Amino acid sequence: MAAITCSATDLQPLLGPNATAAAEYICSRFGAMSNKFVDMGYAIDNTYLLFSAYLVFSMQLGFAMLCAGSVRAKNTMNIMLTNVLDAATGGIFYYLFGFAFAYGTPSNGFIGKQFFGLSHFPSPSFDYGFFLYQWAFAIAAAGITSGSIAERTQFVAYLIYSSFLTGFVYPIVSHWFWSSDGWASPARAENLLFGSGVIDFAGSGVVHLVGGIAGLWGALIEGPRIGRFDHEGRSVTMRGHSGTLVVLGTFLLWFGWYGFNAGSFLNILKVYGDSGSSYGQWSAVGRTAVTTTLAGCAAALTTLFGKRMLSGHWNLTDVCNGLLGGFAAITSGCSVVDPWAAIICGIVAAWVLIGCNKLAEKLKFDDPLEAAQLHGGCGTWGIIFTALFAKKAYVNEVYPGHPERPFGLFIGGGAKLLAAHLVQIVAVAAFVSVTMGTLFFLLHKLELLRISSDDEMAGMDVTSHGGLAYVYTDGDDMNSGYMVSRGGPPNV
Numbered sequence: 001m002a003a004i005t006c007s008a009t010d011l012q013p014l015l016g017p018n019a020t021a022a023a024e025y026i027c028s029r030f031g032a033m034s035n036k037f038v039d040m041g042y043a044i045d046n047t048y049l050l051f052s053a054y055l056v057f058s059m060q061l062g063f064a065m066l067c068a069g070s071v072r073a074k075n076t077m078n079i080m081l082t083n084v085l086d087a088a089t090g091g092i093f094y095y096l097f098g099f100a101f102a103y104g105t106p107s108n109g110f111i112g113k114q115f116f117g118l119s120h121f122p123s124p125s126f127d128y129g130f131f132l133y134q135w136a137f138a139i140a141a142a143g144i145t146s147g148s149i150a151e152r153t154q155f156v157a158y159l160i161y162s163s164f165l166t167g168f169v170y171p172i173v174s175h176w177f178w179s180s181d182g183w184a185s186p187a188r189a190e191n192l193l194f195g196s197g198v199i200d201f202a203g204s205g206v207v208h209l210v211g212g213i214a215g216l217w218g219a220l221i222e223g224p225r226i227g228r229f230d231h232e233g234r235s236v237t238m239r240g241h242s243g244t245l246v247v248l249g250t251f252l253l254w255f256g257w258y259g260f261n262a263g264s265f266l267n268i269l270k271v272y273g274d275s276g277s278s279y280g281q282w283s284a285v286g287r288t289a290v291t292t293t294l295a296g297c298a299a300a301l302t303t304l305f306g307k308r309m310l311s312g313h314w315n316l317t318d319v320c321n322g323l324l325g326g327f328a329a330i331t332s333g334c335s336v337v338d339p340w341a342a343i344i345c346g347i348v349a350a351w352v353l354i355g356c357n358k359l360a361e362k363l364k365f366d367d368p369l370e371a372a373q374l375h376g377g378c379g380t381w382g383i384i385f386t387a388l389f390a391k392k393a394y395v396n397e398v399y400p401g402h403p404e405r406p407f408g409l410f411i412g413g414g415a416k417l418l419a420a421h422l423v424q425i426v427a428v429a430a431f432v433s434v435t436m437g438t439l440f441f442l443l444h445k446l447e448l449l450r451i452s453s454d455d456e457m458a459g460m461d462v463t464s465h466g467g468l469a470y471v472y473t474d475g476d477d478m479n480s481g482y483m484v485s486r487g488g489p490p491n492v
Helices: 008-015 020-070 073-103 128-148 155-178 204-222 243-265 281-311 316-330 339-362 371-389 392-398 416-445 453-458 460-465 475-479
Strands: none
Touching (some): 073 128, 073 155, 155 416, 204 316, 281 392, 339 371
């Protein structure tokens, strides 16, 4: 918020002769009041950003509940512990390296190089709330990947990949598209990619595609869970143990997504146009929350009826995943599209997820949470969707300074934005494949990636974590010759 100025010289003629002291006094009081308004503006914006950070962080609980409900009961403690450690290891490594690689300006277009360990912080550009908000995004990417490799991964592998993803891979990608120095950032002062830069507002590519591609490579290199496909290669359903936890996790993620998308404005006290108007960034924040909501709702309903037609069932888990797929897709363009376009985004996202799951089944790809399909597939669609439906007026409001910036192809803005977004998809997929694919391959060669078949059959809660999350009898385990009881280890 700009300070309001007052000049004693301007006031003296209005106050008559010998009015210097009075004019100076009035201006001093006026200046003090102006400074208070400036301070209030910073406080409001930072409070908004911190509240958004808390919302995004609450998504970790959503991930934990969703993951726990989607796996078999014998692996519940394992998957919940990995979600806790995504946040903990991510916090340390993002503090030491990640934030500097992502936002350490001035830097080059590829990687940041300031603020290691938050040195020289806060700065005129960043305060602590911004770090907290970006850390919450980083650990979300790691949480996506953990779902893809659930139920058969060594615990040490989780620690290694989570540290590497949050401390190096994700920060570099976010630097490319979100830092003012990034080679494809829309915030660059000049030399914008295709005259536009990439409009990935809240991270369909930066967060969801990164997590999805990382999970894809982890699951591919590990291979499917024992029993996921029979000896003839046919798919065998391995249902999660708690629909209740799946729904709880879905609603927590829905709630947190408002901080994820609407919070990505980073501030709220900003006027579009003349001061005193009822229209400003607060209106764009509200519109973003609405587009987020509509995309998820449209995807959920499309999945409900689509899966009913295909399988004959009203499937709870599929609807929850469809809802989240709509959210992942709208994340890129949530701030620059109209609500009607968000509905289209959600409808297509649902079919993208259904198609990706069919393809995964044919290729014998096993992802217990459908994370690679959901976040990778729907995230990719979201990037393309933004390039098709971004509205010129919204683009200029959210990304000011370049009034001739390209906008959505279907809205009359040409194909330049689409070209930039296709470059983003290729760049993210290639970089994450090289880095995370190599890491998972090395872990596999060092025999640090997959647990033994005996441990997998018994369940990692007993073999790795000292006990069970529940006292239960798992019918699947009984059919396999294992029975878990109150006593502790499995009986063969």
